[in-house]
Amino acid sequence: MITLGHMLTLSAVLFALSVAGIFINRRNVLLLLMCIELLLLSANFNFVAFSRYLGLVDGEVFVFFILTVAAAESAIGLAILVVLFRERRSINVEDLNTLRG
Amino acid sequence: MLVAVLFYTFATILVVAGVGVIISRNPVHAALSLVLCFLTSAVLWLLIEAEFLALVLVLVYVGAVMVLFLFVVMMLDINVEELKRGFTRYAWLGWLVTAIVVAEIVGVIVQRRLGLDVTRGAVPLPADYSNATELGTALFTRYAYAVELAAVLLLVAIIAAISLTLRRRRGLKLQDISAQVAVRASDRVRLVKMKAEPRS
Numbered sequence: 552m553i554t555l556g557h558m559l560t561l562s563a564v565l566f567a568l569s570v571a572g573i574f575i576n577r578r579n580v581l582l583l584l585m586c587i588e589l590l591l592l593s594a595n596f597n598f599v600a601f602s603r604y605l606g607l608v609d610g611e612v613f614v615f616f617i618l619t620v621a622a623a624e625s626a627i628g629l630a631i632l633v634v635l636f637r638e639r640r641s642i643n644v645e646d647l648n649t650l651r652g
Numbered sequence: 653m654l655v656a657v658l659f660y661t662f663a664t665i666l667v668v669a670g671v672g673v674i675i676s677r678n679p680v681h682a683a684l685s686l687v688l689c690f691l692t693s694a695v696l697w698l699l700i701e702a703e704f705l706a707l708v709l710v711l712v713y714v715g716a717v718m719v720l721f722l723f724v725v726m727m728l729d730i731n732v733e734e735l736k737r738g739f740t741r742y743a744w745l746g747w748l749v750t751a752i753v754v755a756e757i758v759g760v761i762v763q764r765r766l767g768l769d770v771t772r773g774a775v776p777l778p779a780d781y782s783n784a785t786e787l788g789t790a791l792f793t794r795y796a797y798a799v800e801l802a803a804v805l806l807l808v809a810i811i812a813a814i815s816l817t818l819r820r821r822r823g824l825k826l827q828d829i830s831a832q833v834a835v836r837a838s839d840r841v842r843l844v845k846m847k848a849e850p851r852s
Contacts, residue, residue, distance in 0.1 A: 552773040563757035567750040572674030574746030623809030630816040
């Protein structure tokens with residue numbers, strides 16, 4: 552039997568993995584975008600689990616909207632990445648120093 | 653029992669694929685691991701009877717978003733060697749944060765139990781329950797405005813993505829259709845009256 556605790560633990564592991572991925576791959580914009588997708592997936596896991604175990608459908612509606620926002624975000628992120636690569640011939644985060652940040 | 657075996661099997665695949673996403677050096681391998689993550693997540697959502705969202709996850713993520721990622725990975729000529737340099741400098745910090753986050757969240761779940769019973773299974777759904785019907789009813793009644801906002805958001809994303817990547821190359825030969833349509837015969841052909849030249 553799958554309990555709520557199982558799903559929440561799995562989601563926590565996935566969330567922590569994606570945060571670690573952001574630390575590890577902090578040079579590569581493409582892998583950072585993928586880690587953000589993984590992070591949103593773990594958030595969706597929580598929504599689906601709570602919606603199922605509390606018997607409310609609203610959580611699944613929110614997953615729907617998160618999917619929409621994530622798709623829009625990755626489309627715009629990849630477009631920015633393509634423009635960046637055309638300008639700089641590189642997707643290394645450390646090359647993005649025009650603003651002296 | 654069977655459900656538990658399936659859950660642990662797919663949860664293990666999911667975690668291994670997640671590790672694959674974050675440690676693989678090659679972006680193509682990372683993208684394919686992410687596809688595996690989404691597929692196993694869809695299976696897990698099927699196991700807890702969120703069928704419609706599982707199918708949407710496969711269609712939208714595996715079918716559209718990850719294909720977009722793979723296209724971009726293969727379109728860009730990325731110097732992987734350059735990005736690998738200094739790979740492990742912050743890795744220990746990443747693993748430390750991972751361990752702390754997992755310990756904290758699991759601690760909260762196990763110790764405090766979130767004010768509800770986390771150890772019971774879900775209430776079994778009746779045989780004629782339709783997840784898609786329930787979700788659709790909620791989406792198009794209580795959340796109708798939110799659905800319209802989401803549609804506008806997607807439209808904005810389309811326009812933004814296209815206008816960001818659209819570019820005009822120098823020296824590109826293009827048709828100017830309005831100029832072609834508006835042209836008159838007098839712009840193209842000039843009739844000149846002249847005397848016939850004498851035969852030599």
